[in-house]
Amino acid sequence: MSSPRSPMAPPQSFLWTRRVVLTVLAVFALLPVYVMVSSSLKPLQDVSGKFQWFPTNLTIRPYFDIWKTVPLAKYFLNSLIVAGSATVLSVVIAVFAAYAVSRYKFRGKRTFTITVLSTQMFPGILFLLPLFLIFVNIGNSTGIELYGSRAGLILTYLTFSLPFSIWMLIGYFDSIPRELDEAAMVDGCGPIRALFQVVVPAAVPGIVAVAVYAFMTAWGEVLFASVMTDDQTRTLAVGLQGYATQNDVYWNQIMAASLVVSVPVVVGFLLLQRYLVAGLTAGAVK
Amino acid sequence: MTATVTPSSGHQAGAVEKTDNGGARGRRFLPRIPDRIRQGGLPYLLLLPAVVLELLIHIIPMVIGIWVSFRQLTQFFIRNWGNSPSAGFDNYKVAIDFDAPIGQALLHSFLVTCAFTVLSVGLSWLLGVSAAIMLQENFRGRSVLRTIFLVPYALPVYAAVITWAFMFQHDNGVINHVLHDQLGLTDKPSFWLIGNNSFIALVIVSLWKSWPFAFLMLMAALQNIPRDLYEAASIDGAGIWQQIRKITLPSLRPVNQVLVLVLFLWTFNDFNTPYVLFGKSAPEAADLISIHIYQSSFVTWNFGSGSAMSVLLLLFLLLVTAVYLFITSRGRKGSDV
Numbered sequence: 001m002s003s004p005r006s007p008m009a010p011p012q013s014f015l016w017t018r019r020v021v022l023t024v025l026a027v028f029a030l031l032p033v034y035v036m037v038s039s040s041l042k043p044l045q046d047v048s049g050k051f052q053w054f055p056t057n058l059t060i061r062p063y064f065d066i067w068k069t070v071p072l073a074k075y076f077l078n079s080l081i082v083a084g085s086a087t088v089l090s091v092v093i094a095v096f097a098a099y100a101v102s103r104y105k106f107r108g109k110r111t112f113t114i115t116v117l118s119t120q121m122f123p124g125i126l127f128l129l130p131l132f133l134i135f136v137n138i139g140n141s142t143g144i145e146l147y148g149s150r151a152g153l154i155l156t157y158l159t160f161s162l163p164f165s166i167w168m169l170i171g172y173f174d175s176i177p178r179e180l181d182e183a184a185m186v187d188g189c190g191p192i193r194a195l196f197q198v199v200v201p202a203a204v205p206g207i208v209a210v211a212v213y214a215f216m217t218a219w220g221e222v223l224f225a226s227v228m229t230d231d232q233t234r235t236l237a238v239g240l241q242g243y244a245t246q247n248d249v250y251w252n253q254i255m256a257a258s259l260v261v262s263v264p265v266v267v268g269f270l271l272l273q274r275y276l277v278a279g280l281t282a283g284a285v286k
Numbered sequence: 287m288t289a290t291v292t293p294s295s296g297h298q299a300g301a302v303e304k305t306d307n308g309g310a311r312g313r314r315f316l317p318r319i320p321d322r323i324r325q326g327g328l329p330y331l332l333l334l335p336a337v338v339l340e341l342l343i344h345i346i347p348m349v350i351g352i353w354v355s356f357r358q359l360t361q362f363f364i365r366n367w368g369n370s371p372s373a374g375f376d377n378y379k380v381a382i383d384f385d386a387p388i389g390q391a392l393l394h395s396f397l398v399t400c401a402f403t404v405l406s407v408g409l410s411w412l413l414g415v416s417a418a419i420m421l422q423e424n425f426r427g428r429s430v431l432r433t434i435f436l437v438p439y440a441l442p443v444y445a446a447v448i449t450w451a452f453m454f455q456h457d458n459g460v461i462n463h464v465l466h467d468q469l470g471l472t473d474k475p476s477f478w479l480i481g482n483n484s485f486i487a488l489v490i491v492s493l494w495k496s497w498p499f500a501f502l503m504l505m506a507a508l509q510n511i512p513r514d515l516y517e518a519a520s521i522d523g524a525g526i527w528q529q530i531r532k533i534t535l536p537s538l539r540p541v542n543q544v545l546v547l548v549l550f551l552w553t554f555n556d557f558n559t560p561y562v563l564f565g566k567s568a569p570e571a572a573d574l575i576s577i578h579i580y581q582s583s584f585v586t587w588n589f590g591s592g593s594a595m596s597v598l599l600l601l602f603l604l605l606v607t608a609v610y611l612f613i614t615s616r617g618r619k620g621s622d623v
Contacts, residue, residue: 011526021416
């Protein structure tokens with residue numbers, strides 16, 4: 001990708017430092033992954049006893065048991081619906097908002113962008129409490145049960161995914177030359193058509209990046225999920241706790257389930273990381 | 287560079303005829319779009335869904351949160367919280383009365399969070415910058431390492447942290463196995479998730495989770511440093527260590543400023559890591575502020591008190607951010623928003 005930094009070959013001191021540092025970091029990064037994979041292939045008595053680096057009694061039983069010990073498939077579906085909807089909603093709404101901010105001058109623009117930027121730094125706990133109270137109130141007065149519902153959870157997930165999406169997409173749209181959509185409008189396109197036919201296609205990498213990031217964050221969210229869900233709407237984040245019963249902690253199943261829930265996002269991330277890295281840095285590093 | 291944008295920059299308008307909003311010379315604002323579009327409500331229409339949602343999920347909850355912080359809202363009033371008795375400033379007084387148990391615990395939790403944040407952010411930056419510099423040049427295995435380093439970032443938080451919780455187990459965890467059984471560094475297996483060690487465990491997990499983000503940002507920044515700077519330095523006889531000190535590190539300053547602020551806010555507000563590692567109530571040595579507020583609100587069901595703590599936390603974050611932005615933007619002209 002990049003050309004050699006200097007015409008001189010790096011000295012041995014640098015090469016050795018590099019080898020040591022990179023090895024240590026790689027071990028640090030991968031150690032939990034190794035523990036996760038190897039422990040998921042052990043029977044219960046092996047993960048309950050002294051840790052073994054290499055499984056002595058290999059088994060894939062945990063991968064079948066995880067679906068029975070807790071309703072993992074249901075949690076999976078809940079997570080998919082909630083994270084997916086939150087992602088689609090925030091990206092669609094953010095595309096319009098970011099287009100307005102990036103291309104137009106209007107009163108209140110600064111207020112809007114500052115509000116969006118600042119809500120990103122607020123802790124989730126700040127919104128959790130009032131949203132909980134609002135949901136309880138709406139449930140009492142209208143009978144619409146937002147508390148414990150998927151719709152309610154999706155709404156709470158927008159508290160973090162929407163500002164992030166708007167903010168990143170403004171940066172992305174700004175980097176697309178105005179001449180492109182201006183030319184389309186000179187040719188008789190309306191602004192909305194210019195948005196969809198010119199700006200959105202040109203911003204696909206950015207939009208993908210934002211969507212992947214929003215999905216990943218929602219998939220890993222614990223705070224709102226632990227308060228705002230019930231038995232029927234529980235997401236993976238809370239559901240994994242079900243493998244720890246009063247008598248036993250099924251560590252092998254916890255590790256197997258962790259691996260299973262990680263696979264979709266890790267694969268998605270690795271496939272799309274090029275976009276994500278470009279998008280993150282375009283938005284943040286400018 | 288939007289810092290110069292204010293809604294009332296209309297005094298330029300006289301210079302150019304037939305322009306509204308005064309943005310005529312500012313090429314950044316679509317000079318060539320027909321006036322009727324600019325004058326219309328289109329931007330507001332485009333913003334409408336976002337504004338409605340922002341009101342719904344951020345503004346109104348925040349107003350309610352502030353209101354609740356002045357109420358005596360306990361479990362008896364949850365169904366009917368609008369009628370909860372007023373508490374005046376009592377919730378705040380209790381929260382900052384550092385001689386009484388609640389205030390004392392809050393202060394302790396705040397200090398733990400500060401120490402935790404400084405350690406985690408500092409070390410994350412250090413690991414991130416080392417990895418980014420070591421991977422700046424192309425060599426065999428570079429892209430594999432890059433992917434490996436991003437794995438902690440891609441794993442869902444709870445799956446990763448629950449694995450760490452397993453690794454820190456007293457009897458069957460890998461950490462004790464290595465430290466005690468294999469290396470013999472400790473007399474007996476340590477408890478990592480209770481007692482004072484829990485702070486160390488928390489920092490390690492947080493560090494593991496956040497350094498790849500620092501690496502990602504810094505690596506991108508390094509690619510924008512012009513190659514000829516290094517070549518010139520090299521011709522002048524500067525070795526690679528000198529180049530890193532004199533070119534690489536100074537070039538990272540603007541990115542570092544954004545990065546440190548983002549990492550600070552994330553780490554300070556982090557709920558997921560301590561919650562998955564310790565559960566609803568963390569050991570005293572690792573009682574982060576977000577867990578502490580959660581505990582006050584949803585475990586002891588005192589929403590008024592929890593809200594007051596949230597508002598105090600928010601004020602602190604705003605203050606730190608403002609001071610930080612002020613310090614880092616001094617001497618730089620025209621910073622971004």
